[in-house]
Amino acid sequence: MTKPPPDQPQEAFSRRSFLKGASVATIAGTAATAAATAATATQGKPETFGPGTHEIQLKVNGQNKLVKVETRTTLLDALRDQMDLTGAKKICDRGACGGCTVHLDGQPINSCLTLAMDAIGGEITTVESLTEGGKVHPLVQNFVHCDAMQCGFCTPGMVMSSLACLQQRGKPTREQIQHDLSGNICRCGTYGRIFEAVERTAQGAQGGGK
Amino acid sequence: MKPFTYVLPHTLAEAHTAAKKAGAVLKGAGIDLVDRLKERIEAPPEVVNLLPLKNDLAGIADDGGGLRIGALTTLRQIAEAAALQGPAFGAVRIAAGLTATPLVRNRATLGGNLLQLARCWYLRSAAFGCLHGGKGPTCLAMTGENRYHSILGWHDCVRVHPSNLAPALLACGAEYTTFFDGKQERRPLAALFPDEPTAQKAEHTLRDGEILVAIHLPKPSGDVRSTYQETREKDSFDWATTAAAVQVTLQDGTITDASIVLGAVSPVPRPRAEAAKSLIGKKPGDAAFLKAAEMAVAGASPLSQNAYKLSLCKAIVRAALTEVTR
Ligand SMILES: Cc1cc2nc3c(=O)[nH]c(=O)nc-3n(C[C@H](O)[C@H](O)[C@H](O)COP(=O)(O)OP(=O)(O)OC[C@H]3O[C@@H](n4cnc5c(N)ncnc54)[C@H](O)[C@@H]3O)c2cc1C
Ligand code: FES
Ligand code: FES
Numbered sequence: 001m002t003k004p005p006p007d008q009p010q011e012a013f014s015r016r017s018f019l020k021g022a023s024v025a026t027i028a029g030t031a032a033t034a035a036a037t038a039a040t041a042t043q044g045k046p047e048t049f050g051p052g053t054h055e056i057q058l059k060v061n062g063q064n065k066l067v068k069v070e071t072r073t074t075l076l077d078a079l080r081d082q083m084d085l086t087g088a089k090k091i092c093d094r095g096a097c098g099g100c101t102v103h104l105d106g107q108p109i110n111s112c113l114t115l116a117m118d119a120i121g122g123e124i125t126t127v128e129s130l131t132e133g134g135k136v137h138p139l140v141q142n143f144v145h146c147d148a149m150q151c152g153f154c155t156p157g158m159v160m161s162s163l164a165c166l167q168q169r170g171k172p173t174r175e176q177i178q179h180d181l182s183g184n185i186c187r188c189g190t191y192g193r194i195f196e197a198v199e200r201t202a203q204g205a206q207g208g209g210k
Numbered sequence: 211m212k213p214f215t216y217v218l219p220h221t222l223a224e225a226h227t228a229a230k231k232a233g234a235v236l237k238g239a240g241i242d243l244v245d246r247l248k249e250r251i252e253a254p255p256e257v258v259n260l261l262p263l264k265n266d267l268a269g270i271a272d273d274g275g276g277l278r279i280g281a282l283t284t285l286r287q288i289a290e291a292a293a294l295q296g297p298a299f300g301a302v303r304i305a306a307g308l309t310a311t312p313l314v315r316n317r318a319t320l321g322g323n324l325l326q327l328a329r330c331w332y333l334r335s336a337a338f339g340c341l342h343g344g345k346g347p348t349c350l351a352m353t354g355e356n357r358y359h360s361i362l363g364w365h366d367c368v369r370v371h372p373s374n375l376a377p378a379l380l381a382c383g384a385e386y387t388t389f390f391d392g393k394q395e396r397r398p399l400a401a402l403f404p405d406e407p408t409a410q411k412a413e414h415t416l417r418d419g420e421i422l423v424a425i426h427l428p429k430p431s432g433d434v435r436s437t438y439q440e441t442r443e444k445d446s447f448d449w450a451t452t453a454a455a456v457q458v459t460l461q462d463g464t465i466t467d468a469s470i471v472l473g474a475v476s477p478v479p480r481p482r483a484e485a486a487k488s489l490i491g492k493k494p495g496d497a498a499f500l501k502a503a504e505m506a507v508a509g510a511s512p513l514s515q516n517a518y519k520l521s522l523c524k525a526i527v528r529a530a531l532t533e534v535t536r
Contacts, residue, residue: 044220045224046217046218046219046220046224046225046228046258047217047218048215048216048217048218049215049216049218050213050214050215050216051213051214051215052213070213071213071214071215071216071257072211072212072213072214072247074244093248094245094248095241095245095310095311095313095314096447098311098313101313104316104317107286107316107317108312108313108316109313109316109317110241110313110314110317113239113240113241113244113245113314113317114239114240114244114317115216115240115244117216117259118239118240118259118261161312161313179312180312182311182312182445182446182447183310183311183312183313183314183446183447184313185447
């Protein structure tokens with residue numbers, strides 16, 4: 001028998017204030033796009049795409065990017081194979097490990113079970129955003145400080161779930177961290193140190209030295 | 211995954227027309243569907259995406275007669291909904307919050323959860339051909355690896371219904387609305403699942419192209435309480451080995467109404483009417499709960515590897531009744 005999940009997340013640490021505080025680059029690209037989206041489509045007949053290749057616009061880490069996809073391309077494959085954002089990992093490819101975790105509109109999701117087409121119009125945030133412009137996010141610094149990885153394969157996904165936990169709860173309890181990270185598997189069993197890295201970040205630590 | 215044409219409708223009518231075409235399949239978040247396509251157990255020529263209809267089909271609102279939960283509402287939204295915080299719908303909230311992982315719940319829709327394909331490992335693998343999948347002469351789990359399969363109410367296929375939300379919503383007296391041929395139709399939730407869940411029957415009773423629009427929960431009258439419990443092999447990421455949702459109404463310390471619904475033990479979610487009836491007129495107490503728990507598994511016929519589910523079922527029915535009347 002399992003326990004009901006802990007308390008609801010709090011909005012204390014919103015995504016917006018976080019992005020500002022961490023000065024992650026969010027300059028929105030303004031590239032024109034040939035891609036049609038549901039929003040711009042004409043009424044009366046559904047839009048259809050595929051089965052071949054077509055171009056869509058995705059907003060990744062604050063920048064609009066044109067990407068060639070098929071209708072069957074997952075967001076994970078679009079990021080890794082088309083945009084060279086290989087932080088998100090393809091491990092199980094079935095929603096069962098969390099290695100592919102990215103944020104879609106501020107919520108952590110499995111990008112392996114999300115079609116790239118379904119991310120059109122959304123704000124996609126990947127682990128790469130945490131080291132943009134040479135500035136390393138405190139959460140990443142604390143993962144390093146706590147030695148919160150062994151093989152490192154689960155780490156990008158863990159970081160993105162941890163980030164969402166911090167953004168949504170501010171100062172999460174250990175139980176809340178465990179709850180929010182329960183969609184990410186670490187085969188090496190580094191959980192304890194990962195939880196510590198999240199707690200240190202919530203306490204305002206900037207990695208080593210403090 | 212085989213290539214497919216992707217259809218983005220503007221209206222329910224457009225979605226319905228597109229989905230009625232031979233081979234076309236509807237999609238919510240796609241968590242179940244994309245998995246099936248990757249396994250190549252299905253290769254539909256057209257996928258009709260319902261997500262563009264989110265504005266109409268997502269969200270929880272009081273529609274006067276009760277709560278209306280849109281089919282595209284995510285499991286996370288259900289788990290955290292203020293409208294479901296009361297004791298009457300605890301089962302629904304808890305079942306949603308226990309399903310899969312936070313990452314899955316952030317996208318998975320209520321409709322997709324109720325309508326997902328069974329998780330039988332033979333059915334879900336292109337390496338096997340089974341009767342329910344329409345690719346073989348027998349149910350392979352019947353005599354094969356069947357520790358997670360049915361213990362009651364099975365015919366020629368022993369798959370279990372995988373949805374956590376189904377037993378919870380059934381216990382709470384839910385109804386559902388669908389869209390078909392220009393009309394919305396509303397029925398009791400039990401009608402969403404086949405009466406005789408044979409191998410040939412789908413997991414649900416929707417016709418080709420019929421769209422699940424919403425689930426409705428009745429306004430509770432009196433001291434109505436519900437809860438949901440399940441057993442699993444591990445605490446996260448895991449499917450229920452057994453699940454039980456119960457709802458009771460109490461008046462002056464006596465149970466005046468009750469429902470008990472089992473999940474993960476039969477090809478459809480199973481209301482246990484006789485067991486529930488045995489509680490009516492009784493004061494809450496362990497003797498009554500034990501008897502109801504025994505009755506909940508009456509007539510069960512477990513398979514070679516899953517008799518363990520009988521005692522688990524009894525234990526969670528008893529525990530859920532104890533918890534909900536506390
Ligand atoms: C790791 C993991 C663990 C999981 N554990 C659990 C668990 O413990 N308990 C549990 O219950 N579930 C569990 N799930 C399953 C998960 O809840 C479902 O896959 C999810 O809810 C499906 O929702 P979706 O919106 O993605 O559906 P989709 O994949 O989009 O659709 C699923 C099916 O429903 C049909 N459909 C969807 N919406 C509609 C509609 N409105 N009208 C008509 N047809 C529709 C589609 O045609 C398709 O056949 C788990 C999944 C994963 C990946
Ligand atoms: S790769 Fe997506 S969850 Fe495992
Ligand atoms: S560090 Fe190896 S899987 Fe987590």
